Amino acid sequence: MMKQDYIIRAENLSIGYDNKVIMRNLSFNIPKGDIFIIMGGSGCGKSTLLRTLTGLIPAQSGEIWIRNIDFIKARKREKLEIMKHSGILYQSGALFSSMTLAENVALPLQQYTKHSQDKIDKIVSFKLALVGLSGYENYYPSEISGGMRKRAGLARALALDPEIVYFDEPSAGLDPVSSRNLDDLILEVNKTLGTTIIVVTHELPSIFAIGKNSIFLDKTVKTISAKGNPNELLKNPPNEQVFEFLTRGVKHEKRTK
Amino acid sequence: MVKFETKGEVVTITLEGVLNGNEHFDIAAEALSNKKIQILGKDITSWNTDFVVTLFNLLKHISKNNITYLHLPEGMEQLLHLAFQTPYKEEENLPPSLPFLEHIGDLGIRFCRSFKKGGIFILDSISSWGRQLLGKAVYRSKDFWMILSDCGPKSILIVSLISFMVGLILAFVGAIQLKTFGAQIYVASLVTIGMTRIMGAIMTGVIMAGRTGASYAATIGTMQVNEELDALQTMGISRTDFLVLPRMNALILSMPILILLSDFMGILGGCFVCVLFWDIPLAEYVKYAVNSFFIKNFLVGVFHGIVFGFIIALCGCYFGVNCGRNADSVGTATTNAVVYAIVWMIVMTGLLTALFQVLGI
Numbered sequence: 001m002m003k004q005d006y007i008i009r010a011e012n013l014s015i016g017y018d019n020k021v022i023m024r025n026l027s028f029n030i031p032k033g034d035i036f037i038i039m040g041g042s043g044c045g046k047s048t049l050l051r052t053l054t055g056l057i058p059a060q061s062g063e064i065w066i067r068n069i070d071f072i073k074a075r076k077r078e079k080l081e082i083m084k085h086s087g088i089l090y091q092s093g094a095l096f097s098s099m100t101l102a103e104n105v106a107l108p109l110q111q112y113t114k115h116s117q118d119k120i121d122k123i124v125s126f127k128l129a130l131v132g133l134s135g136y137e138n139y140y141p142s143e144i145s146g147g148m149r150k151r152a153g154l155a156r157a158l159a160l161d162p163e164i165v166y167f168d169e170p171s172a173g174l175d176p177v178s179s180r181n182l183d184d185l186i187l188e189v190n191k192t193l194g195t196t197i198i199v200v201t202h203e204l205p206s207i208f209a210i211g212k213n214s215i216f217l218d219k220t221v222k223t224i225s226a227k228g229n230p231n232e233l234l235k236n237p238p239n240e241q242v243f244e245f246l247t248r249g250v251k252h253e254k255r256t257k
Numbered sequence: 258m259v260k261f262e263t264k265g266e267v268v269t270i271t272l273e274g275v276l277n278g279n280e281h282f283d284i285a286a287e288a289l290s291n292k293k294i295q296i297l298g299k300d301i302t303s304w305n306t307d308f309v310v311t312l313f314n315l316l317k318h319i320s321k322n323n324i325t326y327l328h329l330p331e332g333m334e335q336l337l338h339l340a341f342q343t344p345y346k347e348e349e350n351l352p353p354s355l356p357f358l359e360h361i362g363d364l365g366i367r368f369c370r371s372f373k374k375g376g377i378f379i380l381d382s383i384s385s386w387g388r389q390l391l392g393k394a395v396y397r398s399k400d401f402w403m404i405l406s407d408c409g410p411k412s413i414l415i416v417s418l419i420s421f422m423v424g425l426i427l428a429f430v431g432a433i434q435l436k437t438f439g440a441q442i443y444v445a446s447l448v449t450i451g452m453t454r455i456m457g458a459i460m461t462g463v464i465m466a467g468r469t470g471a472s473y474a475a476t477i478g479t480m481q482v483n484e485e486l487d488a489l490q491t492m493g494i495s496r497t498d499f500l501v502l503p504r505m506n507a508l509i510l511s512m513p514i515l516i517l518l519s520d521f522m523g524i525l526g527g528c529f530v531c532v533l534f535w536d537i538p539l540a541e542y543v544k545y546a547v548n549s550f551f552i553k554n555f556l557v558g559v560f561h562g563i564v565f566g567f568i569i570a571l572c573g574c575y576f577g578v579n580c581g582r583n584a585d586s587v588g589t590a591t592t593n594a595v596v597y598a599i600v601w602m603i604v605m606t607g608l609l610t611a612l613f614q615v616l617g618i
């Protein structure tokens with residue numbers, strides 16, 4: 001594949017807080033239009049990686065290229081331009097509790113575009129309809145269920161028709177059916193809008209259902225210990241940790257018995 | 258009963274009879290290290306988990322491969338197997354505590370860092386306040402009205418009550434001294450000047466720090482926990498414009514009005530005491546109070562109030578924005594917001610009083 005076909009490239013990336021290193025030597029490429037899974041155990045640094053990729057915390061060393069722009073050296077304006085083309089669904093939904101769903105979805109539109117209020121209202125209704133929430137424009141986040149909050153968060157992430165959407169543990173706190181519905185929604189968005197999707201998760205059904213590519217972050221070695229399609233990884237696990245993770249903790253010794 | 262028998266590399270522990278955890282082991286844990294342990298339990302009549310706990314603590318440094326069990330009751334053997342499945346992890350050595358001088362240095366560095374962080378936050382907030390005057394900083398007016406209604410009208414009752422009480426106390430305490438000169442009528446002047454010049458502002462400030470400052474820190478801290486602050490940042494929306502500015506404006510607007518109310522209620526409290534307890538006619542009190550009401554004092558009080566509004570809003574928002582990411586830290590943020598707001602208000606009052614003294618106001 002040619003270099004341009006990757007929408008995000010990371011090279012020798014080290015991430016962490018202040019002088020605490022969480023992961024190092026991360027190199028991976030994310031093709032355009034991919035559904036890319038970042039998996040790993042709890043507390044291994046998945047959210048930290050996402051925060052680094054979205055510019056919330058600085059990388060400790062290494063390179064990140066997003067849309068062929070050097071994200072680490074980029075100026076504030078260039079970063080904002082990149083962020084304008086990225087949507088993020090946070091682990092907790094992160095809807096503003098003092099605003100209605102419509103106001104939440106409208107916020108990025110007001111911030112980045114010069115559309116009239118009328119046009120913004122129309123876009124908002126459309127995005128809420130896309131995630132199955134039409135008619136909920138004037139509800140407050142506290143008045144709807146967790147699954148609906150996640151979907152509303154997705155509507156906000158999609159507000160500006162981004163090229164990349166990041167999901168931080170989309171199924172956290174959802175019942176199996178809602179979580180499955182969200183997976184379907186992710187697939188749909190990817191297929192119809194061609195959006196590149198990056199999902200942080202440790203939910204196995206999701207990983208196998210939606211993942212095209214993945215990396216496995218290993219806490220014990222503090223770096224990536226496997227890459228590839230999750231189903232392939234399950235067939236040919238490159239190491240014990242990946243196998244254990246993908247099979248919900250079936251130990252190697254039991255497998256060989 | 259528990260018996261120990263050492264034969265070369267093998268230690269045999271024989272368990273018999275009733276085992277209830279009150280056993281005394283006449284062997285030191287060190288004597289067991291690097292030995293093979295064999296636990297025999299043919300004649301156990303009864304046992305409980307207390308005994309297993311005691312036994313485990315004796316053997317916990319020993320690897321599971323060096324322990325064999327013979328004829329133990331089934332439950333006991335399973336329990337021991339479970340307990341020994343992961344090797345005992347020696348407690349990690351904590352990093353040695355810093356020597357005294359380095360400790361002081363470390364504190365100093367941290368103090369400077371937080372000082373710098375606070376300074377940047379204050380400059381940011383003030384510059385965004387300035388930008389709003391030029392119409393360049395925008396926030397949602399709906400947010401502003403909601404915050405204003407929360408910190409203005411809803412504080413009226415408590416500010417009135419506390420100020421009335423403070424006026425009452427001033428009048429009582431003042432009159433006891435003034436009475437010795439037969440000058441209790443000057444209580445009216447004392448209360449009026451005291452309330453308008455400073456007491457009204459300070460009391461309102463302390464109430465608002467506890468009520469509004471705390472709520473600012475808690476609200477913004479919760480937004481941090483819910484990743485709403487992250488969402489703002491990735492949307493390219495300035496936190497100071499969007500969160501700090503409406504809160505600062507609301508306080509700066511409501512403080513002067515609340516102070517006016519507080520002054521009035523304080524003077525009313527004084528009146529109450531004078532008329533009911535010291536037999537001063539109402540007309541006399543009003544006359545003396547009006548005579549000692551100086552617009553200059555009142556304005557000094559209001560000026561303090563505006564400064565306090567800044568301080569309370571800045572402390573509340575600063576500790577909210579710098580809140581950690583778990584629910585615990587919201588509590589810490591709230592406490593810090595109130596404590597720092599009150600401390601800085603008092604420090605500021607001292608500075609301003611000295612300044613006004615020099616300026617002769």
Ligand SMILES: Nc1ncnc2c1ncn2[C@@H]1O[C@H](COP(=O)(O)OP(=O)(O)O)[C@@H](O)[C@H]1O
Binds near residue numbers: 017020022041045
């Ligand atoms: N703000 C922070 N400062 C310092 N350490 C942090 C911070 N946030 C998270 N960590 C640490 O980073 C590690 C990875 O956290 P995180 O990326 O949230 O894990 P997860 O993979 O579950 O999303 C954890 O050990 C956590 O304690």
Ligand SMILES: [Mg+2]
Binds near residue numbers: 169
């Ligand atoms: Mg996480």
